[in-house]
Structures are given as C-alpha cells and as structure tokens.
Amino acid sequence: MSAGWLVRTAEGRLARLVGDAxxxxxxxxxxxxxxxxxxxxxxxxRAVLAAGDGDRVRAWRSDDGDxxxxxxxxxxxxxxxxxxxxPGAVTxxxxxxxxxxxPEGWRDLPLPEGAGWIGPGRGGWWAVGSLPVEGADERVAAxxxxxGAGRAATRAHPGLVAxxxxxxxxxxxxxxxxxxxxxxxxxxxxxxxxxxxxSGFLHxxxxxxxxxxxxxxxxxxxxxxxxxxxxxxxxxxxGERWRWRGRWxxxxxxxxxxxxxxxxxxxxxxAAAEGRVRALAWSARGGPVALGSEDGGRRWFxxxxxxxxxxxxxxx
Amino acid sequence: xxxxxxxxxxxxxxxxxxxxxxRSPGPVAPEGNAARQERLALTAAPGEDxxxxxxxxxxxxxxxxxxxxxxxxxxxxxxxxAEYQAALRALYQQADAAxxxxxxxxxxxxxxxxxxxxxxxxxxxAAKARIRRWDVLKSWAEQRNLVKYGDALGPSYGQLRxxxxxxxxxxxxxxxIIEAATRTxxxxxxxxxxxxxxxxxxxxxxxxxxxxxxxxAPPEDRPKVFIREATGLAGALAGGxxxxxxxxxxxxxxxxxxxxxxxxxxxAIGSLIGGLVGAISGAWAGAEAGDWIVDELYPPAxxxxxxxx
Numbered sequence: 001m002s003a004g005w006l007v008r009t010a011e012g013r014l015a016r017l018v019g020d021a022x023x024x025x026x027x028x029x030x031x032x033x034x035x036x037x038x039x040x041x042x043x044x045x046r047a048v049l050a051a052g053d054g055d056r057v058r059a060w061r062s063d064d065g066d067x068x069x070x071x072x073x074x075x076x077x078x079x080x081x082x083x084x085x086x087p088g089a090v091t092x093x094x095x096x097x098x099x100x101x102x103p104e105g106w107r108d109l110p111l112p113e114g115a116g117w118i119g120p121g122r123g124g125w126w127a128v129g130s131l132p133v134e135g136a137d138e139r140v141a142a143x144x145x146x147x148g149a150g151r152a153a154t155r156a157h158p159g160l161v162a163x164x165x166x167x168x169x170x171x172x173x174x175x176x177x178x179x180x181x182x183x184x185x186x187x188x189x190x191x192x193x194x195x196x197x198x199s200g201f202l203h204x205x206x207x208x209x210x211x212x213x214x215x216x217x218x219x220x221x222x223x224x225x226x227x228x229x230x231x232x233x234x235x236x237x238x239g240e241r242w243r244w245r246g247r248w249x250x251x252x253x254x255x256x257x258x259x260x261x262x263x264x265x266x267x268x269x270x271a272a273a274e275g276r277v278r279a280l281a282w283s284a285r286g287g288p289v290a291l292g293s294e295d296g297g298r299r300w301f302x303x304x305x306x307x308x309x310x311x312x313x314x315x316x
Numbered sequence: 317x318x319x320x321x322x323x324x325x326x327x328x329x330x331x332x333x334x335x336x337x338x339r340s341p342g343p344v345a346p347e348g349n350a351a352r353q354e355r356l357a358l359t360a361a362p363g364e365d366x367x368x369x370x371x372x373x374x375x376x377x378x379x380x381x382x383x384x385x386x387x388x389x390x391x392x393x394x395x396x397x398a399e400y401q402a403a404l405r406a407l408y409q410q411a412d413a414a415x416x417x418x419x420x421x422x423x424x425x426x427x428x429x430x431x432x433x434x435x436x437x438x439x440x441x442a443a444k445a446r447i448r449r450w451d452v453l454k455s456w457a458e459q460r461n462l463v464k465y466g467d468a469l470g471p472s473y474g475q476l477r478x479x480x481x482x483x484x485x486x487x488x489x490x491x492x493i494i495e496a497a498t499r500t501x502x503x504x505x506x507x508x509x510x511x512x513x514x515x516x517x518x519x520x521x522x523x524x525x526x527x528x529x530x531x532x533a534p535p536e537d538r539p540k541v542f543i544r545e546a547t548g549l550a551g552a553l554a555g556g557x558x559x560x561x562x563x564x565x566x567x568x569x570x571x572x573x574x575x576x577x578x579x580x581x582x583x584a585i586g587s588l589i590g591g592l593v594g595a596i597s598g599a600w601a602g603a604e605a606g607d608w609i610v611d612e613l614y615p616p617a618x619x620x621x622x623x624x625x
Contacts, residue, residue: 042484079477079487093486117486128486168502174492177485188485193499195440195470196457218460223484264463284466 003276005290006041006049006312007305014039014049016065017308025049027068028060036311038078043271043314044085044225052078059083059090061103065314069103084120086181093117098125112144119224121146121180128175128187140167141175141189143205162211171201171215177223182230183207186244188221202234202248214248216240222269239268239279241297253297257281260291260300271315272297278313398518404447409500411443416498429490434473436497441469522549540610547606548599555598556591563590 004018012032016023031039031051038052049068050059057078059071076092076099083090092099098109098118109118115127124146130139140163166172173192178185187203200221203213219236227233232244240254257279258264265281269288272278275296280288290303290310415436422432448458448469458468465471476488526545533541567586 079489082484084484116489119484170499170502174486193496193501194476194488195437195493195496196499196501196504198460198464198471218464221485266464266466284463 003271003273003278003315004313005278005280005303005310006039006314007308007310008036008039009308014311016314017305017310022308023066025060025062025068026066027062027070036309039311040081040083041312041314042083042085046085046088047314048083048085048088048090050081050083050090052081057081057090057092057101059101061088061090063088071101071103072105074099074101074106082117087120091118098127100125114139114142115144116174117176117178119178119180121178121185122182126178126180126185128178130174138167139173141172141187143175143178143185143187145180162213166201166211166213169201169215170197171199171213175203177221179224179226179232181226184232184244186224186232186234188224188234190220194220200236202242204232204244212247216242216248222267235268235270237267238265239270239281241270241272251297253277253293256293256298256300257291260302261289269313271313273315276315278315280310280313405505408443408447409505411447412440412498412500415439415443419494419498429494433490433493433497436494437471437473437476440497441467441472444469540614543610543613544603544606547609548603551602551605552595552599555601556595559594559597560591563594566590 004016006014007017007022008014008031009022012030014025014028014031016025028049034051034053040050042048043065047062047065048059049061050057053073055075055077056073057076058073060068061071062068071090074092080093081090082093088102090101092101093111093116095116096111096113098111099106100109100118109125111118111127114129114131116129118125118127120126126146127144129142131142132138133140163172170192171189173189175187175189177188180186183206185205187205189201189203191197191199191201197218198220199218200216201213202216202221203211205211216236219238219240221234222237223235225233225235227243234242234244234248236242236254238254239257241251242248243251253270254268257268261281261283263283265287266284267282267287268279269281270277270279275294277293277297277300279291279293279300281291282288288310290305290313291300292303293300418439419432419436422435461470462468465475473493476493526549529545530538530541563586565586567590570586
C-alpha cells in the first residue's frame, strides 16, 4: 500500500485515495450515515478498519489494502476499542479482560487488576495501567509483561528516583499505551491533572528496567509507532513526530502543519511512509483538513477533494 | 467563555440537585459549614450566582490565612502582586477540594459516573472562569486553551471523551476525568507557595523601607512622606497588575504573528515584561501623584518658616 487517505464517497462507500486514484475497499460494505468519529483505521504491516455500529463494533483486516476480511461483530463500547495494524487486530478492553479480534475470531486475554489497556509485544500482548500506592490515595503507573499462555502478568518496575520525579510532574499516574514489539519498550502517559495541563509523557524502558522519560509540553501523545528498523517513533496531537535516538528528538512536522493549516491544530492524525506523509488535521473550529507532504514532513500542502469525506490518513 | 457553555452550578442548598447532572442524586445530605458553601460557590458560573464571594475578597481572606480575616497585608508593589497570585491559587485549590467533596457526595448517592464527570469538568471550568477574572498571569494558559480547545477555560467533557481508536491508546474514561477534576497542578501549587513566601518578604522589605523613610523624616514632614510612600506602593501594585495584563495581551498578539502556537509563550513573556515595566512605572507615577497630593494639602505658598535658634 502507498501513503494516502481513507475516504468516504457520497454513496457511503469507503475507499483509499492514493494520488488521484480512488481504490475501493473490497469486502467492506457501504457505511452511509455512520458518523466519521465512529470509523477508525490503522495501517502498517497490515491494515485494520473498525466501525462503531450502535453498541457493536464491526471490523475488517487487510494484508494488501485492497481485499478486506471481516472480523466477527462484537458488543463493545466504542470508547474501549483499539486498533493495532501490527499484528493486525482490533481490541476491546474492559476491566479485567481484553478481547482480541482477528478474521479468525475473538480470543480473551485476562488482565491483572489495575490494567486498563494493552499493546503489542514480541512475546505477546503487554498490559498497562496503574496500581494503588499503599497508604496513600494515589495510583502509580505500571506495565505487565506477557508471562506465558498469552497472560500479561509480570510487572515491570521502573527506577525509584524516576518514579518519584515523574509523580511530582504528574506523568506517572497511569500508562496509556505500550509498544513492546522491539527493544526498547516504549510507553506513554498523560499528566494526571490533564484538565489543567494537557502535556504528555514518553517513556523508554530498557532491558535493565531503567525508565527514561520525557515530558512533551502542552501536547498529548497520540500514537506510538516503529520505523522499519525498529526505531521508536511517537506522534503528538499537534502532528509532531518524535524519534528515539538515545533521547527523544522532534522532527519539526508540527510547524509545517501549522503553516499549511493557517492556525495551530487541535488534533492531527499523521501517517508516514518513506518520505510521503499524509495527515488529517482538526482545528478547534472544526475539520478535518487533508494535508500531504512529499519531502518528509517539512513542507505541507492542502488536498482539496470536496466530493469526498476524509476519514483517516494511512501510510501503508 | 465564562458562562458561555452553560457551566453547571453545584449543590448549594438543601433540596437542590447538582445542575447539569441531568437527574437527581436523591435526597440531599445536611448542609456543610459556611466555608464549604463559599468554596462551592466558586464553582458556579459567573453571573449565575447572586451571593458567591468575589475572588478578590476571598483571595484577601486566603492571604490572611483565616476565612474571616482581613486582607490587611494586601499592599505593596511586586510583593503584594506575588502574594495576590499565590492567594488566587489557594482559592483555586479550595474550589477543587469542594469539587472533590461534591463528587464523593454524588457517588454516595449513586449518580452515574458519566454525569459526575460532566458536572466536574463544568464545575472546574466555572471555577477557572471566576478566579481568572482577577488573575493577571492567566494569559499563557488561556492562549494555549484557545488554540487547543477553542475555549480559554479548557476542554469540554465532549472534547475529553473524543478519543481515536486508531491511535492504540487507552481512552479517557469517566473515572479518569473525575479523578483529574479533583487534582490541580502540583508544580504550580508548589510555586504558588514559594511565591507567597517571596511576596511576604518583599512586602516586609517595602513596608520596612517606607516606614524607615517616614520615621527618619522631620516630624512636620512625616505626613507628606507617608503620603508619598503610600501612593508609590499603591502605584507599583496597580501598575504591575495593569502592566502584566496589557503585556499579556500584547505578547499574545505579537506571538500570534508567528503562528497560533506563538501566542501562548508571547503572552507569558508579555505578562512578565509588562508586569515589571508596569510596577516600575506605577511606582514612579504613584510617587508623582503623592507629590501632587502633598502640594495640594500643603501648598508651598502657605509654607511658613519657623524661627530657628
């Protein structure tokens, strides 16, 4: 698959827009009338598409972007749905239980107490969340490694000093995401007083269990990803890309997106592949606006196709 | 905008249900003390409450460390400005504690988490609106919120809940939103405490220097010197306040030329520079005004020289 956008036609059919070509999604029925906020798409090694249809989630998976296989529908609150292009699964997480859906069906993954989300890892699914602090009305972030039979059970312990420092800054209340597909393991959290401070935190957990953290001020972590060589990458909700090279460095995409949009975006969904970058940006006043870049995110241009409804950007 | 989004008012009277929860939490428990009522009133949207205390008066009481005290020490240049800001922060924390109390009460009555979360977000934003009306250093946070959420006060409940499943991250549930509504920024709280200490030291120095000047003046000149010192201090306070406010607005405007994101740091820098310039200018203008008052009260033409030895 090439970088492009997931769009919906006036007839409600979903398609990929790659260059000027409109490529229909074979096997996915038309979804007219379904709000765009109830359609989600994640592309990577595979591509996963999900739709919140009433109190059910319907999903499809594709290996090539053209032919799509349905995942059996499941009753699940849309807010609890997650999409993971690698390994190509849709998840539904409830307290104590995660359900993982593929075209082959759904399987259950019991979760330890305090786990609120899962993420892919090399040895199976990891779990993240928080644990209560003894003797205090507080919780502290925690991650659980997979420990046989697909169960996430072994807790990862960051250093005491790191934990204390992060707790003071509000970044160690709970982990929201984990990517353990390669070393180092990457985790994300959000400031515990996010009504006052929307900042996010990026964490890297090395083999020795040492946690190295970075606050990303005034922006939330939107997505964790990896480059082809396993380099950890993170995207924040202003469209900025952060790469881990011994420490987190930003690539400056947010400035270009801001310039193309004409204002600072409230939320950006970015997808990148081999220098071709696509994004959907929402301002506080509305959106989305489709943006593209052919030079690796330095300069961005608007894509105008008024006959199409842009739903997501995709890289693969 | 304050009140513009139908901010909720909390339970304030026996028999009154929390506004914005959509359903009754059941019979209301006996009322708490007057101080709690005052704290809760801070979470009412401006304009919706007839008897809520003004943040200025409440900040003064918080300054005095006594809910019934008087803001006698609310005077004097940068020191007073620092302490005033710290007092506003204390007030914000009080409002937050009141929200936490109310959440506990609503939970005890079986109100669904979704309704509690909606009320808590609205109550927090209402408290911000009420307190920030008097806050000269608010520009930075307001500019950031305007850009990010389209509202100077911060995110709405709907914005907090609008997750994106494709990002593969845990969404913000009602439980997390409720918890966040009961927390204030620890770093800011810590700095507010330091600001208060620094402010009191500066005020003490200001007052000591002024007192020394008055004391050192010849007895017949002491009223004049006192007027000059008092107007100088008042000018510094007013100038610092106005300078920070205008500087914040100007800084935000200049910063916005460099893209929307420049507005927030622009406002912060503008507030700082404006506050300093305003305090210095205000002190000078106050002293000049004091001289004018002294000249009016003690016209040079009526000066009489007493016979010396």
